[in-house]
Amino acid sequence: MKIKSRKRKPVKLTDILGQSQTDQLNSDQAHLEANPDQRQKDAPGNQRRKNYKKPPQMPLVGILDIDLSEVKKRFGNNNSDIIYREFVAGGCDGVPMALVFIDGMVDKNSINDSILKTLLVQVHQIPPDAREGKRDPEQWVKSALLAIGEVKEVSTVDEVVEAVLSGDAPLLVDGMTSAIVTGVKGWPTRSIAEPDTEAIVRGAREGFTETLRVNTALIRHRLKSPDLRVEPFRLGERTKTDVAFLYIKGLADEKIINEVRTRLRSIKVDGILDSGYIEQFIEDHPFSPFPQVGNTERPDRVVSYLLEGRMAIIVDGSPFALILPSEMNTFMQSPEDYYDRPFTVLFLRVVRLIASIGALLLPSFYVAVTTFHPELLPTPLALSIAAGREGKPFPPVIEVLLMEFVFETLREAGVRLPRPFGQAVGIVGAIVIGQASVTAGLVSPLLLIIVSLTAIATFAFPSFLVANSIRILRFPLIFLAAASGLYGIVWGLIFLTVHLMTLRSFGVPYFYPWAPSSGRAILRDTLIRAPLWSMRKRPDAVRPQDIIRQKKDMKPGPRQKDGTNESGEADE
Amino acid sequence: MKAVKRMSNSSRPPKEKISSYQGVMVSFAITIGTLFITMTREIGSISGEEAYIAVPVAYLISALLLVPVFIFNSRFPGKRIGEYSQIILGRFFGKLLSLMLMLVMVAVAALILRNIAEFWGAALMPETPPWFFLITMVILVVYTLIKGFEVYARVCQILFLIVIGSLLFLVIASLLRMDTENLLPVFYRGWEPLLRGCVRMVGFAAQYAIFSGVLCGHLRDGRTLTATGLRGWLGAGLLISLIMLAVQGVFGPQQVAKFVSPPLELAKIIEIGGVARGLEALIVSSWIIAGFLQVSAYFYTASILLVDTFPRLQFAKALLGVSVPIFAGAYVIRDQEQLFALFPIMRMYLILPAALGAFGILIAVAFLRGLLKKSPSPGRKIGEEEEEGTG
Numbered sequence: 001m002k003i004k005s006r007k008r009k010p011v012k013l014t015d016i017l018g019q020s021q022t023d024q025l026n027s028d029q030a031h032l033e034a035n036p037d038q039r040q041k042d043a044p045g046n047q048r049r050k051n052y053k054k055p056p057q058m059p060l061v062g063i064l065d066i067d068l069s070e071v072k073k074r075f076g077n078n079n080s081d082i083i084y085r086e087f088v089a090g091g092c093d094g095v096p097m098a099l100v101f102i103d104g105m106v107d108k109n110s111i112n113d114s115i116l117k118t119l120l121v122q123v124h125q126i127p128p129d130a131r132e133g134k135r136d137p138e139q140w141v142k143s144a145l146l147a148i149g150e151v152k153e154v155s156t157v158d159e160v161v162e163a164v165l166s167g168d169a170p171l172l173v174d175g176m177t178s179a180i181v182t183g184v185k186g187w188p189t190r191s192i193a194e195p196d197t198e199a200i201v202r203g204a205r206e207g208f209t210e211t212l213r214v215n216t217a218l219i220r221h222r223l224k225s226p227d228l229r230v231e232p233f234r235l236g237e238r239t240k241t242d243v244a245f246l247y248i249k250g251l252a253d254e255k256i257i258n259e260v261r262t263r264l265r266s267i268k269v270d271g272i273l274d275s276g277y278i279e280q281f282i283e284d285h286p287f288s289p290f291p292q293v294g295n296t297e298r299p300d301r302v303v304s305y306l307l308e309g310r311m312a313i314i315v316d317g318s319p320f321a322l323i324l325p326s327e328m329n330t331f332m333q334s335p336e337d338y339y340d341r342p343f344t345v346l347f348l349r350v351v352r353l354i355a356s357i358g359a360l361l362l363p364s365f366y367v368a369v370t371t372f373h374p375e376l377l378p379t380p381l382a383l384s385i386a387a388g389r390e391g392k393p394f395p396p397v398i399e400v401l402l403m404e405f406v407f408e409t410l411r412e413a414g415v416r417l418p419r420p421f422g423q424a425v426g427i428v429g430a431i432v433i434g435q436a437s438v439t440a441g442l443v444s445p446l447l448l449i450i451v452s453l454t455a456i457a458t459f460a461f462p463s464f465l466v467a468n469s470i471r472i473l474r475f476p477l478i479f480l481a482a483a484s485g486l487y488g489i490v491w492g493l494i495f496l497t498v499h500l501m502t503l504r505s506f507g508v509p510y511f512y513p514w515a516p517s518s519g520r521a522i523l524r525d526t527l528i529r530a531p532l533w534s535m536r537k538r539p540d541a542v543r544p545q546d547i548i549r550q551k552k553d554m555k556p557g558p559r560q561k562d563g564t565n566e567s568g569e570a571d572e
Numbered sequence: 573m574k575a576v577k578r579m580s581n582s583s584r585p586p587k588e589k590i591s592s593y594q595g596v597m598v599s600f601a602i603t604i605g606t607l608f609i610t611m612t613r614e615i616g617s618i619s620g621e622e623a624y625i626a627v628p629v630a631y632l633i634s635a636l637l638l639v640p641v642f643i644f645n646s647r648f649p650g651k652r653i654g655e656y657s658q659i660i661l662g663r664f665f666g667k668l669l670s671l672m673l674m675l676v677m678v679a680v681a682a683l684i685l686r687n688i689a690e691f692w693g694a695a696l697m698p699e700t701p702p703w704f705f706l707i708t709m710v711i712l713v714v715y716t717l718i719k720g721f722e723v724y725a726r727v728c729q730i731l732f733l734i735v736i737g738s739l740l741f742l743v744i745a746s747l748l749r750m751d752t753e754n755l756l757p758v759f760y761r762g763w764e765p766l767l768r769g770c771v772r773m774v775g776f777a778a779q780y781a782i783f784s785g786v787l788c789g790h791l792r793d794g795r796t797l798t799a800t801g802l803r804g805w806l807g808a809g810l811l812i813s814l815i816m817l818a819v820q821g822v823f824g825p826q827q828v829a830k831f832v833s834p835p836l837e838l839a840k841i842i843e844i845g846g847v848a849r850g851l852e853a854l855i856v857s858s859w860i861i862a863g864f865l866q867v868s869a870y871f872y873t874a875s876i877l878l879v880d881t882f883p884r885l886q887f888a889k890a891l892l893g894v895s896v897p898i899f900a901g902a903y904v905i906r907d908q909e910q911l912f913a914l915f916p917i918m919r920m921y922l923i924l925p926a927a928l929g930a931f932g933i934l935i936a937v938a939f940l941r942g943l944l945k946k947s948p949s950p951g952r953k954i955g956e957e958e959e960e961g962t963g
Binding site: 372373375376484485486487489490491494495497498501502509511514515516517 | 591692696712716720723731857860
C-alpha cells in the first residue's frame with residue numbers, strides 16, 4: 001500500500017484566517033509591494049519602538065504551494081543559499097513535501113540519509129501491512145519515516161522561517177497544517193582547544209567554542225545532574241541569537257534567577273553578537289570601570305560556579321560564558337586555585353594581591369616620591385634616582401605618561417598583529433624603544449624598570465577584565481600623584497574604595513566578604529583558600545538554597561586500627 | 573503624639589542599617605580618627621608624667637556619658653536623638669534641641685577639618701595652602717555620604733583597618749626606643765594633673781555621645797548598641813592609651829608637650845633594621861584616611877540632625893547645607909595657633925555643656941513624663957503606642 005496524496009478541494013486563506021485577518025494580510029502585502037522602501041523602514045529595529053507593531057503570525061494552511069510560497073516570500077528571491085527541496089514521498093502518487101534549509105548551516109549527511117533517503121527510498125521497503133491505518137500523515141511521517149533525533153512541530157510561517165534561519169530544516173507536507181522541524185544543524189565549527197585567555201598549569205585543557213550546543217554539552221559532560229537547567233532565550237530581533245541561561249535548580253537563589261530572567265527578557269535590540277552585548281545590558285552599574293559580570297572560557301570554571309549557586313549565560317557565537325553574580329573576590333581567583341594545595345594557593349594569591357597593588361600604584365607612587373616626598377627613600381636610593389634623573393628634560397609625570405603610553409601602544413599593536421609578528425613587536429618594542437629612550441636621555445632607567453614591573457604585574461591577574469580596569473585607573477592616579485603627591489594618591493584610593501562599596505552584582509555587594517564582612521567566608525576562600533575537605537558550606541555570597549556542600553569530618557588521614565580515620569570517621 | 577504621626581508620614585528615605593561590627597568600626601573612626609595627632613600633646617602638657625594614665629582613666633570615666641544614649645535607645649529603639657527628642661520634648665523644643673546639636677556638630681566638624689588640613693600641610697606638603705585640603709576633603713566627604721550611611725560604614729570597615737594597622741605598627745616599632753624613666757614618677761604632684769587630663773578627655777567623649785545618639789538609629793539590631801558603643805569607645809581608648817604610652821615612653825613628658833604632633837615625631841624616628849626609615853610619609857598617608865572618616869562622621873551627624881529638624885528636607889540638600897558652613901568655618905581660622913587655642917575652648921565650653929545639657933534635659937523631661945518607665949508590653953516601642961493613640 002502506498003501513501004496516497006489526499007485530493008482536496010482548493011482551500012482559500014479566508015477559510016482559515018477569516019475575512020478580516022486575510023484582508024489585513026493582503027493589504028499589508030500590497031502596501032509592502034507598492035512601497036519597497038517601506039519594508040526596510042518597517043523592519044524591526046528601524047522603526048521607532050513606540051510605533052513598532054509585530055506583524056500578525058501567519059498560520060500554515062496545509063497546502064504546500066501556498067505555504068511554500070509564503071516562506072519564499074519571506075526570504076525574497078535573491079537568497080542563493082536557501083534551498084527549497086520539493087519532492088513527492090512514496091512515489092508518483094505519494095504526498096508532496098518540501099524541505100527548506102540554508103546551505104552551509106545544515107548537516108547534509110543528515111538531510112540526505114535521514115530525511116530524503118527515508119522519505120524517497122525506504123518508504124517503499126516498509127511492508128504494506130505495517131502501513132495499514134496510517135492515515136494521519138503527521139504521525140506517519142514523524143513517527144515512522146524521519147530518522148532524526150530532534151523533531152518538533154511548528155504551525156506558523158514565521159516559525160518555519162525562524163527554524164530555517166537557526167539552521168534547522170523544516171519539512172512542509174501537503175495536507176498538514178504544521179511543519180516538522182528537523183534538527184539537522186551542522187555548520188563548520190572550531191574544535192575544542194585550550195583557552196588563550198585563561199591558561200593554567202594544572203587542570204582541564206578544554207575551552208568553549210562558538211557553538212552553543214557544544215558549550216552546553218561541555219558543561220553537561222561535567223555536571224551530570226538533572227537539576228541543571230538550561231533555559232533557552234532568543235535575543236536580538238534581527239540576529240535571533242540563541243542564549244542559554246544555566247543554573248542548578250534547588251541550589252541557586254530563586255530571586256536572583258528571576259532577576260536575571262527579567263533582565264534578559266527586557267533586552268530589546270536588533271542584534272546580539274557576543275556575550276559582551278548581554279553583559280552590558282544586564283549589569284547593575286554600567287558606568288563603573290569595574291566588571292560586575294564575570295566571564296570565562298572554561299567549562300570547569302562554569303561548573304564550579306554553578307555548584308556555588310551562581311548562574312551562567314552562554315551565547316551562541318561566543319566562547320565566553322557570563323558568570324553572575326560576580327564579586328571582586330571571584331575576579332581574583334583562578335580555576336587552578338582549587339586544584340592545587342592550599343599553601344601553594346595562599347602563596348599565589350598573596351603574589352596576585354601584591355601584583356594588583358603594584359599594577360595600580362607603582363607609577364603614581366614613583367611620581368609622588370620623586371616629585372614630593374624624596375625623604376621616603378633611603379639616602380643611597382634617593383641619590384641613585386637623583387643621578388639617574390639628572391639632565392632629563394621632562395618632569396617625572398611626563399616621563400611616566402610617555403612610557404605608559406608607549407607600553408599600551410605596544411600592547412595594543414601586539415594584540416592586533418598576527419601572533420608571530422605580535423610577539424616580535426612586543427619584544428622589539430620593549431627592548432629597543434626602552435633602551436633607546438634611556439640612552440637618548442628621555443627617561444630615567446628606574447622609570448623603565450617601574451613601567452616594566454607594572455606591565456608584568458598587570459598580567460598576573462587571573463581575569464583580564466579587572467586587569468583592564470586597573471590599567472585604566474592607573475592614569476587618574478598618576479595625575480593625582482603629580483598634582484598632590486601621596487595626598488592625591490590616598491584621595492584617589494579613598495574615592496575608589498567608596499565607589500567599590502557602592503557596587504553590587506545582582507544584589508550581592510561587590511566587595512563581599514570584606515565589606516559587608518563575613519569572617520567565615522574570609523577564612524574559607526579569599527586570600528586563604530581553605531582545604532577542600534574543610535569547605536563544608538558553599539559561599540554564602542549568592543545565598544544558595546542548599547548551603548551544605550559536603551558531609552562533616554572529611555579530613556583525610558591514615559586509618560586507625562578500629563577502622564576510623566583521624567577525625568573519628570568510621571571506615572565504610 | 574502628633575509629632576510621631578507626622579514623622580511617620582514624612583517622605584524620608586528608610587534608614588540604612590549597618591551591622592554591629594560596622595558600628596564598632598564607625599565608632600573607632602569617630603573616636604580615634606585624628607584625635608591622637610594633637611590630643612597626645614594636649615594631655616601631655618596638662619597631665620605631665622601621668623598623661624599615659626589619664627587617657628585610659630578618662631576613657632573609662634567618660635563611658636558614663638554614653639549611659640543616657642543607651643537608655644534612650646532601649647526606650648525608643650531604632651530612633652535617632654533628633655527623633656526621640658521630639659517625642660520627649662514635643663515638636664518645637666525637640667527640634668530646637670536637634671538644631672542646637674547640629675550647630676555644635678558643624679562647629680566641631682569645622683575645627684577637625686581645619687586641624688587635619690593643617691596637619692597634612694605640615695607633614696606632607698608645607699607649601700600647599702590649607703584651602704586645597706579643605707576643598708578636596710569636602711568633595712570626598714559629600715561624595716561618600718551621598719552614597720549613603722551604609723556605604724560609609726563599609727568604607728570604615730575596610731579603610732580603618734589600615735589606620736589601626738599603622739598605629740599598632742607605630743607602637744610596636746617604638747618599643748625598642750621606649751625608656752621607662754619617661755613614665756615615672758607618677759602622682760608626685762598629687763591627683764590634680766590626672767584629673768585635669770581626664771576632664772579634658774571628657775570633652776572628646778561628649779562628641780562621641782552625640783554621634784552615638786545618631787548611630788543608634790542605624791544599627792540593624794538596636795539591642796546591640798550598648799555593646800557596640802562600649803566596644804567602640806573602650807577599644808579606641810585602649811589604642812589611644814597605647815599611643816600615649818609610646819610617645820611618652822620615647823620622648824618623655826616635657827618633649828611631648830613641646831611637639832605639635834608627637835605621633836608624627838615618633839613616625840619620623842622609626843627605623844627598622846637600619847633600612848626602612850623615613851616612613852612618616854607612608855604612615856601619615858594612612859592618617860589621611862583617618863581624618864576623612866572622622867570628618868565624614870561629623871558631616872553626617874550634622875546633616876542628619878538637620879533632616880530630623882526639618883523632615884521635608886532631603887538628605888542631599890541637608891548635606892550640602894551643612895557643608896558650606898563647615899567649610900567656611902574651617903577656612904576662616906587664621907592659623908594653627910588660633911586653631912589650638914580654639915580646641916580647648918570649644919570642647920570645654922561648647923561641646924561638653926551642649927552634650928551634658930541635651931542629655932540632662934532629655935532625661936529629666938522623660939522622667940517627669942514617665943517615658944523612662946519600662947514599656948508594659950515588652951518589645952513595644954513608645955512611638956508605636958503613641959501612634960496608636962494608646963499612650
